[in-house]
Structure formats: C-alpha cells, structure tokens
Amino acid sequence: xxxxxxxxxxxxxxxxxxxxxxxxxxxxxxxxxxxxxxxxxxxxxxxxxxxxxxxxxxxxxxxxxxxxxxxxxxxxxxxxxxxxxxxxxxxxxxxxxxxxxxxxxxxxxxxxxxxxxxxxxxxxxxxxxxxxxxxxxxxxxxxxxxxxxxxxxxxxxxxxxxxxxxxxxxxxxxxxxxxxxxxxxxxxxxxxxxxxxxxxxxxxxxxxxxxxxxxxxxxxxxxxxxxxxxxxxxxxxxxxxxxxxxxxxxxxxxxxxxxxxxxxxxxxxxxxxxxxxxxxxxxxxxxxxxxxxxxxxxxxxxxxxxxxxxxxxxxxxxxxxxxxxxxxxxxxxxxxxxxxxxxxxxxxxxxxxxxxxxxxxxxxxxxxxxxxxxxxxxxxxxxxxxxxxxxxxxxxxxxxxxxxxxxxxxxxxxxxxxxxxxxxxxxxxxxxxxxxxxxxxxxxxxxxxxxxxxxxxxxxx
Amino acid sequence: xxxxxxxxxxxxxxxxxxxxxxxxxxxxxxxxxxxxxxxxxxxxxxxxxxxxxxxxxxxxxxxxxxxxxxxxxxxxxxxxxxxxxxxxxxxxxxxxxxxxxxxxxxxxxxxxxxxxxxxxxxxxxxxxxxxxxxxxxxxxxxxxxxxxxxxxxxxxxxxxxxxxxxxxxxxxxxxxxxxxxxxxxxxxxxxxxxxxxxxxxxxxxxxxxxxxxxxxxxxxxxxxxxxxxxxxxxxxxxxxxxxxxxxxxxxxxxx
Numbered sequence: 001x002x003x004x005x006x007x008x009x010x011x012x013x014x015x016x017x018x019x020x021x022x023x024x025x026x027x028x029x030x031x032x033x034x035x036x037x038x039x040x041x042x043x044x045x046x047x048x049x050x051x052x053x054x055x056x057x058x059x060x061x062x063x064x065x066x067x068x069x070x071x072x073x074x075x076x077x078x079x080x081x082x083x084x085x086x087x088x089x090x091x092x093x094x095x096x097x098x099x100x101x102x103x104x105x106x107x108x109x110x111x112x113x114x115x116x117x118x119x120x121x122x123x124x125x126x127x128x129x130x131x132x133x134x135x136x137x138x139x140x141x142x143x144x145x146x147x148x149x150x151x152x153x154x155x156x157x158x159x160x161x162x163x164x165x166x167x168x169x170x171x172x173x174x175x176x177x178x179x180x181x182x183x184x185x186x187x188x189x190x191x192x193x194x195x196x197x198x199x200x201x202x203x204x205x206x207x208x209x210x211x212x213x214x215x216x217x218x219x220x221x222x223x224x225x226x227x228x229x230x231x232x233x234x235x236x237x238x239x240x241x242x243x244x245x246x247x248x249x250x251x252x253x254x255x256x257x258x259x260x261x262x263x264x265x266x267x268x269x270x271x272x273x274x275x276x277x278x279x280x281x282x283x284x285x286x287x288x289x290x291x292x293x294x295x296x297x298x299x300x301x302x303x304x305x306x307x308x309x310x311x312x313x314x315x316x317x318x319x320x321x322x323x324x325x326x327x328x329x330x331x332x333x334x335x336x337x338x339x340x341x342x343x344x345x346x347x348x349x350x351x352x353x354x355x356x357x358x359x360x361x362x363x364x365x366x367x368x369x370x371x372x373x374x375x376x377x378x379x380x381x382x383x384x385x386x387x388x389x390x391x392x393x394x395x396x397x398x399x400x401x402x403x404x405x406x407x408x409x410x411x412x413x414x415x416x417x418x419x420x421x422x423x424x425x426x427x428x429x430x431x432x433x434x435x436x437x438x439x440x441x442x443x444x445x446x447x448x449x450x451x452x453x454x455x456x457x458x459x460x461x
Numbered sequence: 462x463x464x465x466x467x468x469x470x471x472x473x474x475x476x477x478x479x480x481x482x483x484x485x486x487x488x489x490x491x492x493x494x495x496x497x498x499x500x501x502x503x504x505x506x507x508x509x510x511x512x513x514x515x516x517x518x519x520x521x522x523x524x525x526x527x528x529x530x531x532x533x534x535x536x537x538x539x540x541x542x543x544x545x546x547x548x549x550x551x552x553x554x555x556x557x558x559x560x561x562x563x564x565x566x567x568x569x570x571x572x573x574x575x576x577x578x579x580x581x582x583x584x585x586x587x588x589x590x591x592x593x594x595x596x597x598x599x600x601x602x603x604x605x606x607x608x609x610x611x612x613x614x615x616x617x618x619x620x621x622x623x624x625x626x627x628x629x630x631x632x633x634x635x636x637x638x639x640x641x642x643x644x645x646x647x648x649x650x651x652x653x654x655x656x657x658x659x660x661x662x663x664x665x666x667x668x669x670x671x672x673x674x675x676x677x678x679x680x681x682x683x684x685x686x687x688x689x690x691x692x693x694x695x696x697x698x699x700x701x702x703x704x705x706x707x708x709x710x711x712x713x714x715x716x
Contacts, residue, residue, distance in 0.1 A: 360510070427629070
C-alpha cells in the first residue's frame with residue numbers, strides 16, 4: 001500500500017516538474033532572450049567594477065516575463081547579443097546604471113514635462129532609478145513611485161533663485177502620523193503621470209500654498225485658524241506668520257497633543273523671549289525639569305488654532321476661566337496641595353463680578369484686575385515660599401494702576417483667596433458671624449409675631 | 462411725628478404732607494437700592510443677570526446704586542437734622558424715643574397673642590413695632606451710608622484714617638451686604654405685613670398716602686394719642702373689647 005502511494009506521488013511530482021519546465025521554456029518571448037538566459041540564469045555570475053563593487057549578472061526569467069519590455073530582446077536595451085558581447089569597464093555600479101539608462105532614449109524621447117526636467121536638469125537621476133530595470137512595469141501598474149525620484153537629493157529652484165530640497169526619506173514618512181496616506185493625498189494633483197510644473201516666488205510662498213492642502217481633511221482646524229491671530233497676520237502680509245506645517249511639520253508630522261514640551265518648543269521657534277520667561281515660571285520649570293504633563297503650555301491658555309489676540313478685552317476677561325480649568329479641578333489641585341477656592345473667591349469679589357459682567361456685556365473698556373495681574377503672566381510664581389514677596393510687590397503696583405494713590409496697606413483689603421476666618425480676617429469673620437445668627441433670629445421672630453397676630457385676629461372673630 | 466391734626470369727622474390727620482413726601486422718597490430710593498444692590502449681591506442668579514443687563518451693565522448698575530445711595534443718605538441726614546431741630550427748638554414731642562413702655566407693650570402684646578391677657582397693649586402715637594422699624598431705618602441708613610462710601614472710595618478711607626487695617630474694606634462689604642439683606646427682609650416681611658397684609662389694615666394702610674387715619678383705627682391702635690388729642694377717656698371701648706374677647710375663647714373651647 002505504502003509503496004504504491006509513494007510511487008504515485010513521485011510520478012505525479014515528476015510530471016508536474018517536467019511540465020513546468022516545458023511551459024517555462026515555451027513562454028520565453030524570443031530566441032535571443034533564451035540564448036542570453038542560457039548564461040545569465042546563473043546566480044553565481046557577477047561583474048566586478050573598478051572600485052571593487054560587484055553586480056550580479058543573474059536575470060530572473062520571471063521578472064523579465066512580468067516586465068513591460070518582455071517582447072524586446074535583451075539587445076533592445078543592452079545592445080549585446082550572443083555574438084556581440086563586448087567587454088566594458090565601469091568605474092562603479094552607479095556609472096553603469098547611468099550609462100545603461102541612456103538606452104531608454106532610443107525609444108522614449110522626453111521633450112517636456114517632469115521627465116524632461118528630471119533627465120536634463122538633474123543628472124544624478126536616471127530612468128532606472130524610478131522605473132526599475134528588468135522589472136520595468138507599465139506606468140499604470142507601477143504604483144506610488146514618488147520615492148523613486150524623491151529619495152534622491154533633487155531640488156527645486158524658486159523664482160528668487162533660492163533652492164529647496166525635494167528629498168523625502170521613507171524613514172521620516174514612516175514615523176509620521178500620516179504614514180498610511182499616499183503622497184498624492186496631500187500633494188493633490190501630483191502623480192508619476194501628472195506632475196504639473198509650478199512656479200513659486202520663494203520658499204515661504206511654497207510653504208504657505210502647500211499648507212492649504214491640510215484643510216482638505218482637517219477642515220475644522222482650518223476654520224479655527226481663520227479666526228486666529230496668525231492667519232490674520234498672514235492676511236496683512238506678514239508672511240512669517242506660521243501656517244500648519246510650521247508648527248506640525250510636513251513629512252515628519254506628529255501628533256499635535258501628546259508631547260507638551262514639544263508643543264511649547266514649537267511656539268519657541270518664533271516667541272523665544274516669552275518662552276524663556278515661561279521656562280523660569282512655576283509651570284515652565286516643572287515642565288522642563290520633571291516633564292510634568294499637568295502644567296499648562298502655551299496652547300492651553302492661548303489655544304492652538306484659534307489663537308486670539310491676548311491684548312483684546314475678550315481674552316483678558318476670560319483669564320479667570322482659563323486658570324480655573326486647572327485651579328478649580330479638585331483632583332488635580334490635591335496633587336499639589338493647592339486650594340480650588342481660588343476661582344470662587346475671586347468671582348465673589350468686586351473684580352470678579354465686574355469681569356463676569358464685562359464678559360456678558362461684551363463692551364468692556366476698563367481693564368479689571370484678573371489672575372495674571374497679581375500672579376504674573378508668563379512669569380507666574382509660587383505664592384508660598386521665597387517667591388511670595390514677588391507676588392506681594394506686584395500687588396501694590398497693580399492696585400495703583402486703577403486705584404491711584406492707594407496706600408501701602410491698601411492691598412491688604414484683598415484678603416487673598418481665603419474664606420474669612422478668625423485668624424486671617426477677624427473683623428470680616430465676626431461681622432459675618434453676627435449677621436448669620438442675627439438675620440435668622442430676627443426673621444424667625446418677626447414671622448412668629450405675624451403668625452401670632454393673625455391667629456389672635458382669627459380667634460377674636 | 463411732628464404734626465397732629467384735629468379730629469375731622471371720621472378721620473384724624475396723622476402725617477404732615479412733608480412727612481408723606483419724605484416717606485415716598487425713602488421708599489423709591491430703597492426699592493432702587495434693593496434692585497441694584499441685591500442683584501450685585503446675588504450676581505449668580507438669573508434674575509440678577511436680567512436686572513443688571515437691563516440697567517445697562519454692571520457699571521451702570523453700580524452708578525445708579527451709588528447715586529441712589531447718596532439720595533437715601535441725604536434723606537436720612539436731613540431727617541435727623543429736622544427731627545433734632547424740631548424736638549429741641551420747636552418743642553415737638555419726641556414720640557419716636559424708645560422708652561420702657563415699649564418693652565412692656567411688646568410683652569403685653571405677646572401675652573395678648575397667647576391669650577394670657579384679654580386686651581392688646583395700649584399704644585401712643587407710635588407703637589413699639591413702628592419704633593423698631595424707624596430706628597432700624599435710621600441706624601441702618603447711617604451704617605449703609607458709611608460702609609457704602611467706604612466701598613465707593615476705598616483708597617480715600619486710608620487717607621482719611623491712615624491707621625486702618627486693609628481688612629476694613631472687606632469688613633465694610635460684609636457689613637453693607639449683610640445689613641442690606643436684613644433691611645430688605647425686615648421691610649418685605651414686617652413692614653409690608655403691617656402696612657398691607659395685616660388684617661387691621663388690609664388691603665392697604667393709606668395713612669402714609671392720604672396723611673389721615675380713621676377714628677376707629679386711631680382708637681384701636683393709638684388709644685393714648687387719641688385720648689390726648691380729644692380729651693375723651695376710652696375706658697368704655699376697652700371694656701367693650703374685653704367683653705368681646707371674653708366671648709371668643711368660650712366659642713373656641715366649645716368647638
């Protein structure tokens with residue numbers, strides 16, 4: 001039994017192998033190719049260049065069969081045949097590739113378009129770099145071949161003469177959040193076939209216009225930027241105002257929110273002065289020294305896309321809410337032993353009430369003291385410990401801005417963010433306490449008298 | 462307090478027209494202060510928002526509050542001057558001065574309410590309830606004016622009295638805001654009850670509008686003054702009251 005089945009297996013295997021060889025030989029396109037492959041089917045065979053580089057001379061028949069050029073004989077490109085097989089010497093592998101690419105021009109004459117520019121202007125790129133050699137495919141089937149050219153140090157020259165590298169490394173793209181996208185998703189209208197020639201004034205012009213492509217997916221962010229100060233500056237002709245890629249990067253684009261330090265450093269690119277002040281503040285120090293992710297960075301207060309002008313009243317009147325995003329958060333503040341009563345105690349005070357109404361009225365003209373006036377803006381300091389004196393010194397200066405002639409004891413009229421208690425503000429505490437007892441006592445007494453009066457009246461009737 | 466009219470048929474003159482004007486001015490100022498002030502005190506509530514936004518914003522509201530405060534302060538000041546002048550120079554009778562009888566009257570009235578005695582306290586021109594309100598308005602008015610000015614001119618206070626601690630400003634605010642609430646509640650509960658909803662005067666005690674009071678109410682509420690004005694002794698009336706009140710508990714106990 002076993003012998004019989006083994007025999008059948010062996011026999012069928014032999015038939016399949018024989019048949020496949022038969023097919024193989026029969027499908028080779030022409031005699032010449034078959035002759036060449038007679039030798040070049042050898043995996044061991046190679047050519048050594050002058051510089052010692054080796055080029056395998058093996059040609060895989062299947063690759064050849066899949067190529068667009070399968071019907072050309074080897075001599076169609078190589079000029080070699082079995083009878084005419086000159087020995088040639090090349091400096092290195094690259095010069096061999098460049099030399100052999102010349103033969104493409106026998107059939108493909110590039111008179112215009114991207115190929116013309118590539119081949120005539122950028123001598124370091126040759127046809128085979130993009131299209132391959134023996135594996136050459138019809139353009140339709142060749143997939144995304146942008147890297148074919150853009151992995152080389154090709155560059156573009158702008159109208160003003162400056163140059164910009166067009167090199168894109170696969171490595172950079174792999175690490176970006178857009179690694180699933182195709183080049184043409186962002187570079188709309190570009191492909192190996194369609195490669196319109198565009199002319200930009202300069203690099204900045206190119207960056208700004210290219211950035212417009214982001215809105216095709218991120219329309220929500222784009223509309224936000226329209227309200228932002230950076231876009232407005234751009235409109236006014238300040239071309240240095242940042243566009244999407246200036247902050248997010250282009251091919252290396254990463255997630256916008258994950259790393260707070262990186263986020264702050266993006267702003268630092270232009271706002272160096274403020275960044276260095278911030279880095280000395282209680283928030284900045286904590287971020288930079290301990291990578292604390294709880295602290296606010298630029299975008300937490302100024303927002304990322306719809307950045308408003310911090311000199312406007314709207315921004316100013318929103319500061320208490322801004323700070324309270326963290327400072328009224330019980331869980332967060334407990335970690336640092338800070339009180340969350342700061343917001344409420346401010347809002348209950350004169351200034352807080354005024355600011356709240358200015359927000360609603362939208363016609364505020366006066367600058368009412370908000371958190372940053374006493375605590376600092378980018379240079380926010382601790383209110384306890386050695387920095388407390390700085391806060392105190394800021395206070396009297398800030399008071400005098402509105403309350404001209406305020407005396408030295410005037411800032412004490414702000415009993416900090418504490419609930420009045422017997423130690424800190426005995427007078428306020430006692431007054432509140434007396435009325436807390438007296439008002440209910442009085443009201444209950446009066447109401448009782450009224451009820452008694454009505455009752456007596458009813459009884460008398 | 463200053464003028465006591467003569468018996469005029471069914472009605473007796475109780476208030477001089479100037480006192481009526483004074484009361485009305487006080488009432489208007491008080492209402493404006495309550496609206497503009499309490500809406501600041503309870504700034505979180507929606508009706509405060511409504512009031513403040515309709516008054517043209519927080520700055521306008523404060524402006525109205527402060528100048529109305531000045532008016533009320535002025536009225537209080539003027540009243541004290543006139544009353545002092547009247548009592549000292551014109552020998553007006555100091556009806557508003559609190560005396561021991563006011564306390565005994567209050568206790569007597571309570572006894573009456575509880576059914577321990579059979580008749581209410583017999584009062585003069587102003588009963589203890591009215592004196593309580595009057596002195597509340599005078600003392601409260603002075604307090605509110607002083608604390609209000611402190612809050613209006615917070616830096617000037619320290620120039621005026623340099624040794625004051627900074628705490629005086631929040632203390633003034635605490636006093637102002639608490640006293641305001643107390644005054645508001647007393648007026649809304651006590652004054653409005655006594656002059657509108659009390660069964661004695663319902664639907665409205667018109668004395669402060671017409672300046673006149675009916676003889677009947679005068680005899681009932683201010684018997685001592687009535688006796689002094691007319692020279693008539695009211696013993697019969699009180700006896701009659703006693704007789705009436707005696708019947709009632711019987712009915713009550715029967716039921």
